[in-house]
Amino acid sequence: xxxxxxxxxxxxxxxxxxxxxxxxxxxxxxxxxxxxxxxxxxxxxxxxxxxxxxxxxxxxxxxxxxxxxxxxxxxxxxxxxxxxxxxxxxxxxxxxxxxxxxxxxxxxxxxxxxxxxxxxxxxxxxxxxxxxxxxxxxxxxxxxxxxxxxxxxxxxxxxxxxxxxxxxxxxxxxxxxxxxxxxxxxxxxxxxxxxxxxxxxxxxxxx
Numbered sequence: 001x002x003x004x005x006x007x008x009x010x011x012x013x014x015x016x017x018x019x020x021x022x023x024x025x026x027x028x029x030x031x032x033x034x035x036x037x038x039x040x041x042x043x044x045x046x047x048x049x050x051x052x053x054x055x056x057x058x059x060x061x062x063x064x065x066x067x068x069x070x071x072x073x074x075x076x077x078x079x080x081x082x083x084x085x086x087x088x089x090x091x092x093x094x095x096x097x098x099x100x101x102x103x104x105x106x107x108x109x110x111x112x113x114x115x116x117x118x119x120x121x122x123x124x125x126x127x128x129x130x131x132x133x134x135x136x137x138x139x140x141x142x143x144x145x146x147x148x149x150x151x152x153x154x155x156x157x158x159x160x161x162x163x164x165x166x167x168x169x170x171x172x173x174x175x176x177x178x179x180x181x182x183x184x185x186x187x188x189x190x191x192x193x194x195x196x197x198x199x200x201x202x203x204x205x206x207x
Contacts (some may be wrong), residue, residue, distance in 0.1 A: 018193025063126030083132030171199030
C-alpha cells in the first residue's frame with residue numbers, strides 16, 4: 001500500500017508537476033516581462049532580461065555541481081533551459097536581432113541532431129534536461145515562425161501546421177497516459193512531464 005501511494009505521489013509531482021512547473025515558469029516570466037516593460041520602460045526590461053540570464057547560468061551551474069542522484073538535478077536543468085530561452089527571446093526583441101533566420105535555423109538543427117546523437121553519453125542529468133527543454137522550446141518556436149517563412153507554400157503549410165497542432169494535442173493525451181500507466185521512475189516521469197508541457201504549449205501556440 002505504501003509503495004502504491006509513493007508511486008502515485010511521484011507520478012503527480014515528477015510527471016504532472018514537472019509539466020506545470022515548466023508552463024508556470026514560461027508564463028510567469030512573460031507576465032513579469034510585460035509588467036516591468038510597462039512600468040519601468042526599456043531600462044527595466046533590459047535589467048530584468050539580464051537578471052534572467054544570471055539566474056539561468058546560476059541554475060545550470062548549481063545543477064552541474066549536484067550529485068547525479070540528487071532529485072533536484074533535473075529541476076535545475078529545466079529552470080535553466082526555460083530561462084535561457086526567455087533571455088534569447090527577450091534580447092531578440094530588444095535588439096531586433098535576426099536570430100531566427102534560415103541560416104541560423106540550420107545551425108540550430110545541426111546542434112539538435114548532435115545533441116540527439118550524444119544524448120546517452122551525457123552523464124549530467126542537469127545538462128540533459130537543459131538541452132531537452134531549450135531545444136524543444138526552439139523547435140516549437142520555429143514551427144510557429146515557419147508559418148511566416150513558408151508563405152509561398154501556404155496550402156501545403158496550412159496542412160502541415162494543422163497536423164502539427166493536432167499531433168501536439170494528441171501528445172498531451174499520450175504523455176498523460178504514459179505518466180500514469182507506463183512511467184517507471186522519477187527521471188522517466190520528468191521527461192514525460194517536459195514533453196507534456198511542450199505538447200500543451202505547441203497545441204496552444206504559446207511560444
